[in-house]
Amino acid sequence: MSKQRVVAYRATDIDTLRTLELTCERDESNLTSKLVQLNLSVIDKPEEKEATAATYEETEEDGLGHLIFEVFTNNNDALSRIAIHKAKNEPHVCSGKAFINNEETNVIVFREKQ
Amino acid sequence: MKKALTYLALGIIALTAGCTRYRPVIDFNDQNRLVNRLNAHFAELQKRYWCYRFGFDYVPNQTNPCSGSVENGQEMAKKVRNEFIESAIPFIDESYTNFIVELQAGRDRNNFVADVVELGTGGAIGITNGQRPIQILGVALTAFRGGRRSTDLNFYKEQATPILISKMDDNRAKVRATILNREADDVDDYPIGASISDIIEYYNAGTLVRALTQLQKDTAVQAKESENRVLHLKGIEPTPPATEEQSRIAVKAGDLLSAIRKSLAKPEEEDGAIKKLQSIFKELEPDPDFAPFLTGENVTSEEKDGPKLLRALRSIRRKIFDKGNLGLLDKINQVIASKGK
Numbered sequence: 001m002s003k004q005r006v007v008a009y010r011a012t013d014i015d016t017l018r019t020l021e022l023t024c025e026r027d028e029s030n031l032t033s034k035l036v037q038l039n040l041s042v043i044d045k046p047e048e049k050e051a052t053a054a055t056y057e058e059t060e061e062d063g064l065g066h067l068i069f070e071v072f073t074n075n076n077d078a079l080s081r082i083a084i085h086k087a088k089n090e091p092h093v094c095s096g097k098a099f100i101n102n103e104e105t106n107v108i109v110f111r112e113k114q
Numbered sequence: 115m116k117k118a119l120t121y122l123a124l125g126i127i128a129l130t131a132g133c134t135r136y137r138p139v140i141d142f143n144d145q146n147r148l149v150n151r152l153n154a155h156f157a158e159l160q161k162r163y164w165c166y167r168f169g170f171d172y173v174p175n176q177t178n179p180c181s182g183s184v185e186n187g188q189e190m191a192k193k194v195r196n197e198f199i200e201s202a203i204p205f206i207d208e209s210y211t212n213f214i215v216e217l218q219a220g221r222d223r224n225n226f227v228a229d230v231v232e233l234g235t236g237g238a239i240g241i242t243n244g245q246r247p248i249q250i251l252g253v254a255l256t257a258f259r260g261g262r263r264s265t266d267l268n269f270y271k272e273q274a275t276p277i278l279i280s281k282m283d284d285n286r287a288k289v290r291a292t293i294l295n296r297e298a299d300d301v302d303d304y305p306i307g308a309s310i311s312d313i314i315e316y317y318n319a320g321t322l323v324r325a326l327t328q329l330q331k332d333t334a335v336q337a338k339e340s341e342n343r344v345l346h347l348k349g350i351e352p353t354p355p356a357t358e359e360q361s362r363i364a365v366k367a368g369d370l371l372s373a374i375r376k377s378l379a380k381p382e383e384e385d386g387a388i389k390k391l392q393s394i395f396k397e398l399e400p401d402p403d404f405a406p407f408l409t410g411e412n413v414t415s416e417e418k419d420g421p422k423l424l425r426a427l428r429s430i431r432r433k434i435f436d437k438g439n440l441g442l443l444d445k446i447n448q449v450i451a452s453k454g455k
Contacts, residue, residue: 005436006345010352022361027353029368030435030443032428041345043352051352053345062428063372066365075332080288087295 002058005031008043011050011099017107020098021069024054024109028067033058035067038096038107052098066112067093071105078108085110148314152202159198163306166191191301195309199293202313210286210320214279217322221275228262278325285319285328351438360444367447370454371424378420391423392416393453403442407433 007027014020024035033056041053068090072078082092093109100107144150153160161179165172169187170180184190235255242248293312296304318324356364377387395415398404408414410433411426427450434442 006347006350008347008350008352009355013352013355015355019355022358023353023356026356026361026364027435029364030431030447032368032432039345041347043347043350045349045351049352051347053347058432061372062375063369065369076284076288080284080291083288083292084295087292 004036004058005033005056007054007056008041008051009054009099010043011052011102014052014099015101017069017071017100017105020052020100020107021067024069025067027054027056028064029062031056031058032060032062034061034064035093035109037094038098038109040097040099040104050099050102063114064111065114068110068112070108070110071100072108073106078106081108081110089113148317149310152310152313156198156201159194159201160306163191163194163198166194167301167306188301195301195304195306196297198306199297199309199313203290203293203316206313206317206320210282213320214282218275218279228258231258277329278322281325281329282320282322285324286316289316289319353438354440360440363444363447363451367450367454370450371427374420374454375424378424384420388418388420388423390454391420391427394427394449395423397449397453398446401445404430404446 009020009023014023027033028035035054036057037053037055039053039055041051043049043051068085070081072081072095078095085092090110090113093111095106095108098105098107141147145154158174162172165180166184166187168180169183171182171184173179173181232255235251235258239248239251239255242251289312293309293316296309296312374387374390377383392415395408395413395417398408399415407430411429413423413426417423431443431446434446
């Protein structure tokens with residue numbers, strides 16, 4: 001199994017979904033790794049704070065391109081979004097929870113067609 | 115007598131169990147199948163589609179209706195395909211509406227009759243005299259309740275009708291969204307065969323079998339979600355968010371490294387790719403901030419092994435990230451963006 005890294009983004013730092021998208025794209029490129037999971041988390045350094053944990057898995061592919069981040073409401077909404085993006089050849093990357101502007105948010109991620 | 119009863123029991127088991135089917139049956143000649151019925155009903159539209167698809171004009175009521183030529187055949191074929199889809203869907207919608215009305219009304223009626231039978235039998239037990247008749251009514255009532263439960267369990271998996279209908283509505287809405295989306299695609303990306311397949315999928319989405327399997331899948335997704343708990347990360351420092359520019363340069367650097375990796379695999383482009391990688395290293399070498407990373411990878415700008423240089427560059431970027439030095443990452447990405455072009 002490829003090496004995985006968990007990267008934490010402070011809840012107060014990610015003000016919009018776009019910021020999270022740009023941050024994950026930057027880190028996918030710098031780590032030559034694919035985003036595989038998003039979770040709510042609590043970090044203990046430098047002090048105990050809420051954060052979004054993004055898990056990246058190393059790959060040999062450079063140039064992973066752009067990601068599409070969307071908010072979903074429930075399972076049915078997530079499944080229909082997956083179906084719509086599948087039709088556009090935009091594969092589902094992961095679905096999870098993240099802090100957006102300090103609020104718990106359901107986030108679904110797709111990879112842009114290259 | 116015992117023998118006769120044993121044979122009777124075995125016979126009943128054989129008849130009720132039947133033969134299990136392990137794979138679907140394909141019969142291209144079965145005219146009752148939905149695909150064949152669609153093809154037959156819309157035969158004329160399909161002829162028009164194929165004529166336009168191959169750039170011919172369409173002349174109806176001819177042995178060979180494709181003749182001459184049309185300029186925008188692909189666009190006309192797309193219109194015919196969409197016309198075909200939108201003509202087929204109302205038939206499925208109508209049959210679905212009839213189906214759910216019957217399902218709801220039929221199940222309500224059956225449940226009402228069954229409730230009356232149960233309550234009536236229960237009441238009869240209370241007013242009947244004699245041990246034997248009461249015993250017979252009791253056994254009959256238990257068997258009747260067992261039968262009702264078995265019907266609910268085996269045919270409806272114990273789901274209420276409104277839940278099943280709402281699931282079928284959801285399934286159909288998802289397929290409809292996909293179809294509407296794909297109608298924008300041209301005929302190369304979304305041929306008529308794929309649209310027939312989507313229409314069949316739309317029909318299947320409104321069936322009880324699909325509703326029940328989808329409900330099971332949803333339960334699995336919910337179970338996974340509950341595992342999606344809050345993580346307690348120990349010793350992990352937070353990473354600052356990216357700016358538009360930072361993200362743009364990082365993605366661009368990744369794209370250029372991807373292009374270099376592809377060039378390394380082509381003999382005619384290999385030399386050029388190696389030179390690009392060497393020039394990236396040459397630019398990094400004088401910078402003291404990169405010195406420990408370059409020494410760690412044991413590579414210099416003199417290295418002629420392209421894949422080794424590329425691996426070293428990936429490893430350096432990962433190590434700088436692990437150190438949390440995003441400023442240095444911006445620097446290396448800018449070098450890659452300027453020298454890797």
